[in-house]
Amino acid sequence: MNPALDPITLALVQNRLDHISHQMGWVMTRTARSPQFSQAHDFSCFIADAHGMLISQADGLPIHTGGGGFAVRAILRDFKDAIVPDDVFLLSDPYTAGGNHLPDWVIARPVFVSGKLVAFACNRAHQVDIGGGAAGSYNPEATEIFHEGIRLPVLKLIEAGRVREDLWRLLLLNTRVPDALDGDVRAMIGSTRIGAERIAALVEEVGSDEFFDGVLAHADRRFQTSYSRLAKGTWKAEEPMDHDGFQPVDNKIVVAVTVGESGLIVDFDGTSPQMQGSKNSSVANSTAAVFMALASFFEPDLPKNEGAFRSVEIRLPEGTLVNARPPAAMTMNTILPAFEIIHAIWKALAQALPERASAGWAKTGAQLVIAGIYPNGGRYVMYPFTAGAGCGAVEGRDGLNMIGNLITLGGMTAPNLEDYEYLFPVRFRRQEFRCDGGGPGRFRGGTGCDHEFDVFTPADYCYLIGAGSARSASFGVEGGKPGASAEPMLLLDEGSVFRPTRNSVVRQGPVTCHGLTGAGGGYGDPKERDPSRVLRDVRDGIVSVAAAERDYAVAITADGLHIDEARTAQLRQAAAA
Structure with a gap:
């Protein structure tokens, strides 16, 4: 690492980047038209460097942001040297544009300082409706991605500051609620403008974007320290998927986490083949779920950027639930199989570090x-x-x-x-x-x-x-x-x-x-729960008197207000025996 990149400045830069992510989120919350953004926060703001590496994902939902680097790298791939100040990009497709599923549109704004591309300010938000076979972005009958709504490759929505009105009309034509979508996309654009202004000011203040490389390297070192506590070896686990949306199935997510001296291998070999319903995952979505599982298993102050996972190799077999081939449907993938991916990894890691x-x-x-x-x-x-x-x-x-x-x-x-x-x-x-x-x-x-x-x-x-x-x-x-x-x-x-x-x-x-x-x-063990906690749960109405005795060996008086100490002692003694 460049010795000029001192730890204190690196920490300040990371905190500033995270604060900018939050600022973008506040702008979106206050200006979006749909309550799923202004109230439920079904969007996420993130920042990537000039190479498409995620450097901050402090705002919103980890399943949105963890794969954000794929979206920005798709922009860099498709437009290369054709990225100029005041451009704004739009994308969603999971197969061609680094998306997770079609309703999650990404607005990405390049950030320039003194004519040099230094970063991207991004917002990924689940649109209320994107056409398709049913209202609301989820088509229950979808068996291929063409049933699920409009597919967006990497597009320039705003070109050098000028809105492409033809493209804007196309988007509004492909939704059942054009007023909502129009207002929400404008809010997304506004949030990235604020983010880009703040990022440019940060780079000008510290005098270089080299600090972005520094925060990525710092996160790498921090994560290596965290996973070094795991017992070495290969830890296997699986999580069932019991329904494909049309009928019961016996599918599963299978994972093997190999803990080595210099990194982790997360291998999904043995995972079930892709299914007919929409619970199939893209590479970006599966990667986001893996990152979320790893980051959430360790300390909460672990830096949440792509540098933290430099030492992680992810293997996603093609044609399976975690890396489906086109034209598999994908609308449910941010929920399922993302849940199963996280649960399976948590189960594997728990074998290597049970106290976590x-x-x-x-x-x-x-x-x-x-x-x-x-x-x-x-x-x-x-x-x-x-x-x-x-x-x-x-x-x-x-x-x-x-x-x-x-x-x-x-x-x-x-x-x-x-x-x-x-x-x-x-x-x-x-x-x-x-x-x-x-x-x-x-x-x-x-x-x-x-x-x-x-x-x-x-x-x-x-x-x-x-x-x-x-x-x-x-x-x-x-x-x-x-x-x-x-x-x-x-x-x-x-x-x-x-x-x-x-x-x-x-x-x-x-x-x-x-x-x-x-x-x-x-x-x-439920029988080891503090009886006073059980009594509190009974008083709060979230545990019944019968369940208190059956599950926790705690007897509650008939009025539900006190512990029957003598009866509880008998129950606990019997449970211990």
Whole structure:
């Protein structure tokens, strides 16, 4: 490393880059038109250097940003020397443009200082609707990518400061909600402009972009220190995928993590072949999931840039669920198999460093999008981001009861219910933590959510069957138990109940939707849980009196307010025997 790149300045540069990522996110949140951006934060801002290496992903969702370097390198590949100041690029395609799935559009703005390309300011955001066979970016019947919406190779949306109006009209023509898309893309462009201005100011202040190489090298050293604690050897694990969207299947993600002296090899040999449904992953998406699994396993202050993974070799066999061949459908891949990739790696790493083990987070039982007509006319597309699942417990901490799902690591937030009732023809009846959902353990898994709301207009309900319904939604570790399974959204109409068992579009009049999200796994022997914690859970309504005795060997008095000390002592003694 250049000796002039002192550690203090490197730390300041990394923090400034991360702050710029956050600033871009704040701009997007405050200016986007759709609530999935302004409320749920289903977008992510990141920064890459002039070579397309990710140098900051502090904002948003790791599944968006971890593969961001692929998108920028696709721009450099396709446009080479034709990148000039005030250009803005647009892309999405997972096969040709470094995308993860088609709804996630990337806006990338090159940053120039004194005529030299130094970086890219980027925003990846899941668009409300991109055409295709069903409203809302998810086509339940898709069996190839052509069914899923408009495919965007690397394009210049703005050329040297001039908007390509013909391309803009093409984009608006290929969405059911052009007003929303128009406002959201403009917000993305604005966020990258702010980011580019801040990055240029940083480079001018420190006098060079060599510091970007320095922060990448620093992250490499930090990660090497982290993985050096892993036991040497090859650690294998797998995670099931039980449904392809059309029928039950017996697929699996298989991984072998080899820990050597100079790096890690993450090999997915043995993973099931690509499937007919949309749970197939692109290289960028699978890489992002691998990076997320590795980064989240170690200390939270590990630098989150591409330099951290220089010592990691990822092997993704072509034609499998983790590297599908075209024209495989891919819309679900940021959720599944990304969940399975992360879980499988966590299981493998836990064998090499058990004290860092995490129980499984709950998988998404079903992806639902609601599309209808407002009472006064005009189309709407609503994503029910209001109901999160439970996350897994770790040593020293219960799982969070409701959180943005695993591939967001909590970066996606639950929208304000009152705002949703204002924006859409819906009314929420309840939104509460499940009782007896969380996986029992010395530290309990997150409970998941029990939610119910009315939809007042006829609508299409687009269901994509996820995972964790036919079997447990999560797994326990160190003696902990798995969390409760998800029960996909139910449609109740005059007493009838619809339980989706395959990908489908259901057209219904005004209905009530009800569902239970999955729950996280527990950590450690449940019979070792502090009885006072069990009592608190009973008082909070998230563990029943019966489950307290059955799962935790803690007897609660009939009024649910106190521990029956004598009965509890008997139960614990019997459990120990």
